[in-house]
Amino acid sequence: MTTETQAAPATDRGERTELVGKVTSAKMEKTIVVEVQRLVQHPKYRRVVRISKKFFAHDEKREARQGDTVRIVSTRPLSRLKRWRLKEVLAPTASAKPAAAAPARK
Numbered sequence: 845m846t847t848e849t850q851a852a853p854a855t856d857r858g859e860r861t862e863l864v865g866k867v868t869s870a871k872m873e874k875t876i877v878v879e880v881q882r883l884v885q886h887p888k889y890r891r892v893v894r895i896s897k898k899f900f901a902h903d904e905k906r907e908a909r910q911g912d913t914v915r916i917v918s919t920r921p922l923s924r925l926k927r928w929r930l931k932e933v934l935a936p937t938a939s940a941k942p943a944a945a946a947p948a949r950k
Contacts, residue, residue, distance in 0.1 A: 859872060867908050
């Protein structure tokens with residue numbers, strides 16, 4: 845009798861966690877730093893406080909730039925700090941648009 849283990853389909857494994865944040869650094873090779881902000885109620889004062897956390901994400905094609913709003917998804921550990929990868933760029937920054945579209949002045 846031989847038993848074979850097969851990889852579970854993505855639907856059986858459950859949903860992967862997705863976060864939306866802003867790229868604070870894109871200076872590394874295939875790695876971006878994404879800052880995600882969330883609102884949390886303070887345990888003692890009951891005031892809503894904005895908390896931010898930075899995540900290191902893998903950007904294989906180097907398509908994200910500093911200031912872009914991106915969606916990242918959890919993945920297996922890729923390095924000591926990287927546990928996320930870039931899923932899509934939601935809103936590129938204004939500086940990322942090509943300057944050739946502007947008409948030349950005389």
